Amino acid sequence: MAGTLTFLGGTGTVTGSRFLLRHGDGRYLVDCGLYQGERQWRRRNWEPFVPPAETIDHVVLTHAHLDHSGYLPALVRQGFSGPISCSAGTAALAEIVLRDSAHLQEEDAQAAREQGWSRHDPPLPLYDAADAERAIALFRPHPYGERGALGADVGFTLSRAGHILGSSSILLDVGDSRLLFSGDLGRPTHPVLLPRDDPPAATTVVVESTYGDRTHSAPRGERHEVLADAVRRTLQRGGSVVVPAFAIDRTELVLHELARLMRVGAIPAVPVYVDSPMALASLAAYRRPDLRPELRPDVGDDFFDLPGVQAARSVEESMRLNQPRHPCIIVSASGMATGGRVVHHLRYLLPDRRNTVVLTGYQAVGTRGRALQDGARQLKMHGRYVPVRAEVVMDEEFSVHADAGELVTWLQRLPSAPETVYVVHGEPEASRGLARRVQAETGWCVVVPEVGEKVRIG
Numbered sequence: 001m002a003g004t005l006t007f008l009g010g011t012g013t014v015t016g017s018r019f020l021l022r023h024g025d026g027r028y029l030v031d032c033g034l035y036q037g038e039r040q041w042r043r044r045n046w047e048p049f050v051p052p053a054e055t056i057d058h059v060v061l062t063h064a065h066l067d068h069s070g071y072l073p074a075l076v077r078q079g080f081s082g083p084i085s086c087s088a089g090t091a092a093l094a095e096i097v098l099r100d101s102a103h104l105q106e107e108d109a110q111a112a113r114e115q116g117w118s119r120h121d122p123p124l125p126l127y128d129a130a131d132a133e134r135a136i137a138l139f140r141p142h143p144y145g146e147r148g149a150l151g152a153d154v155g156f157t158l159s160r161a162g163h164i165l166g167s168s169s170i171l172l173d174v175g176d177s178r179l180l181f182s183g184d185l186g187r188p189t190h191p192v193l194l195p196r197d198d199p200p201a202a203t204t205v206v207v208e209s210t211y212g213d214r215t216h217s218a219p220r221g222e223r224h225e226v227l228a229d230a231v232r233r234t235l236q237r238g239g240s241v242v243v244p245a246f247a248i249d250r251t252e253l254v255l256h257e258l259a260r261l262m263r264v265g266a267i268p269a270v271p272v273y274v275d276s277p278m279a280l281a282s283l284a285a286y287r288r289p290d291l292r293p294e295l296r297p298d299v300g301d302d303f304f305d306l307p308g309v310q311a312a313r314s315v316e317e318s319m320r321l322n323q324p325r326h327p328c329i330i331v332s333a334s335g336m337a338t339g340g341r342v343v344h345h346l347r348y349l350l351p352d353r354r355n356t357v358v359l360t361g362y363q364a365v366g367t368r369g370r371a372l373q374d375g376a377r378q379l380k381m382h383g384r385y386v387p388v389r390a391e392v393v394m395d396e397e398f399s400v401h402a403d404a405g406e407l408v409t410w411l412q413r414l415p416s417a418p419e420t421v422y423v424v425h426g427e428p429e430a431s432r433g434l435a436r437r438v439q440a441e442t443g444w445c446v447v448v449p450e451v452g453e454k455v456r457i458g
Contacts, residue, residue, distance in 0.1 A: 002458040003174045005204070007449045008050075009033060010425040013041050014210055014364050015067035017425055019181065020051070021457075023174050026151035027051060029059045030170060030181050034070035034101070036338055038366030045071065045126055054079030058150045059138075061086035062183025063167035064093035064248055070101050073131035081138070085148060087158055088141040089166020089294055092285040093248050095136050100247070100278040102132035104339050115383060144168070144197075162186030162196030163400055164249035165286055165294055171200050177458030178202040180418075184210065184425070185402040185410055191256060192286075192299055196402075201415040204457050209426030210362055211403040212434030217396060222266065224257050226395045230356050231267045231329065234391070239354030240324045242390075244342045244369060246335035247279035250360055252286055253398055254331050259306040273321055275312035275341050276333040312341075322348035335361055337368035347381045355390040360398040365427060404434055408441060421446045422455075 003023035009031075010017030016035035021028040035041040053075045061069055061084060072084065072094075086094065105125035112123035142148050147155050153175050161167040163186035172179040180202035188195045199205075222228070234241050245251045251274065261267045274280060285291065312318045318341050321330050332342035346368070349355045363369035368379055372392045378385045402410065411421065421444055423435045431448045439446040449455070 002456050003177070004454050005179065005206075005457050006454045007422070007424065007451060009035065009044070009451070010067075011449055011451045011453070012428060013037065014362070014426055014430075016041060016044060016071075017062075017068045018071070019206065019424075021154070021172065021174065021179070023154050024152060026057050026154060027055055028150050028154060028172075029056050030172075031062055031068045031183075032059055032071045032075055033065075033067040036067055036336070036367065037364040041366070045074065049075060049078050052079065054081070056080050056082060058082050059084045060150070060156055060170055061090050061094065061168075062161065062170055062181060063164055064090045064097050065164065065184070065246070066097055066101060068184070069094045069097060072135040073098055073102060073127035076135045076138070077127050077131045083140045084135070084138045085140045085142050085150075085156065087144060087166040087168050089285070089291050090168065091139040091141045091166070092288065092291065093164070093166055093282055094139065096278050096281045096285065097248065098132040098135055099129065102127055102129045108339065111382070147173070157200070159197040159200065160194060160294075162188070162190055162193055165193065165291060169197070169199065171202060175458055177204065179204045179457055180206065182207040182410070184208050185407060186400050187216070187402055187406060190400055192252060192295055194294060194296055196410070198413045199410060203419045205411065205414070205418045205421045206424055207407060207411060207421060207434075209407065209423050209431040209434040210401045211399070212407060212423065212426045212430035213432075214403060214430070215405055216399060216403045224261065224395060224397050226393060226397070227257065227358055228261050228266045230358050230391070230393045230395075231261075234354070234356040235268060235270060235327050237354045238327060239352065239356060239390075240327050240349065241329045241356050241358060242342065242345050242349055243329065243331045243358045243360060244335050244337045244346075245279070245331050245333060245360050247276045247333040248282050249400060250335055250398060251276065251279040251331055251333070252283060253400070254360060255306055255309065257398075258329065262306070269308060271326070271328040272306060272309045273312050273328060273330045274309060274332075275318050275321055275330055275345070277313065279331070279333055280311055280313065318344070321345060335369065336363050337372070343368070343381050346379065347386050350379065350386050350388050350390045353389045353391075357390055357392045359392065359394045362399060362401060404437060407434060408438060411438060412442065417442070417444055419445065423448045
């Protein structure tokens with residue numbers, strides 16, 4: 001019996017990944033992410049889920065990032081009550097992500113009520129802490145490489161994707177067909193995690209395209225020289241460095257690299273503050289003994305040695321960093337400056353020419369990070385515009401997304417040619433660029449689907 005696949009999200013944009021499989025009477029969702037970035041996409045978070053949430057039988061997650069897991073509490077709020085299968089690492093990190101997201105949703109709604117900058121009266125959160133806890137209670141950790149059941153005649157197998165801790169590619173056995181979702185694929189050179197697995201054979205492949213139209217530049221000179229140069233320049237002029245970093249994986253890599261640069265004398269030993277409760281919690285997850293097998297064998301038990309690192313746990317400690325008493329490095333979420341404590345730091349530190357903002361990864365269209373990357377001279381935060389006088393640099397070496405060549409290499413390692421490859425989770429040009437390249441190099445049938453498009457499989 002043939003099934004159908006509907007592209008509910010992660011299509012036409014790099015966020016909001018949601019893919020619906022229907023087979024027989026079953027309805028199964030692969031990923032359940034929040035839309036981020038431009039308003040046209042963020043508005044979709046507020047639309048009722050279609051089909052009705054209570055009709056979804058099972059959700060499978062590729063990984064814990066907000067654009068792949070962050071809609072789960074909203075789905076639960078609308079009536080979903082089935083299991084959520086994922087790797088143990090994803091379950092550990094997604095708990096942190098969902099709790100933090102619910103807190104920010106509630107915090108932003110309260111701030112909008114108090115300061116009157118929302119168009120809604122009253123402004124309400126998309127979901128709250130109770131919804132997040134109900135979603136977390138549905139997690140069902142599943143090991144890599146073992147087949148699990150989603151429903152009648154539908155099974156799933158997770159394989160390592162090498163993007164963040166717990167990240168997975170998902171193979172669905174649907175009757176006589178095999179449907180493979182790449183999830184976000186990591187680079188073979190991830191400094192902390194084991195590299196991704198080769199893909200299994202599949203008749204249909206859904207592949208991400210975050211960096212589908214570009215190639216990561218090879219480092220010039222020493223590793224992360226862009227970061228080291230920025231830190232040295234900033235400290236010489238008496239300023240501080242702000243690093244907007246995703247709390248999951250990116251903070252770990254930034255600390256890992258800062259420790260190395262200090263150890264070899266490439267940058268001075270200065271105070272480093274980690275100002276993100278979610279990042280501090282995720283650091284603990286990366287250190288869990290039961291998740292240690294996901295790390296490279298050459299990585300020590302404590303994968304960064306940074307004696308001067310300090311945790312800003314309370315709101316008061318965070319607020320003091322808005323006006324540092326001495327030059328320092330502040331690592332704070334979120335990585336695209338869409339929310340969280342880093343927005344407050346940017347508000348206070350961007351107007352000062354002595355300071356520097358170091359962007360450490362992909363910046364989606366419509367985010368504050370992308371505006372800074374594109375040279376914005378003012379930035380809107382909490383209802384007011386702030387001048388951008390601080391230096392802004394981009395260190396692309398931190399990216400843990402496979403680039404176009406690495407995505408093609410992963411596809412070419414399929415044991416046999418698939419019937420169709422669907423290119424998703426990218427800005428339009430990135431998706432189209434990857435589709436053209438895969439088609440040219442393999443001769444396969446490659447499609448960039450539309451949002452809401454439904455296709456038959458099997």
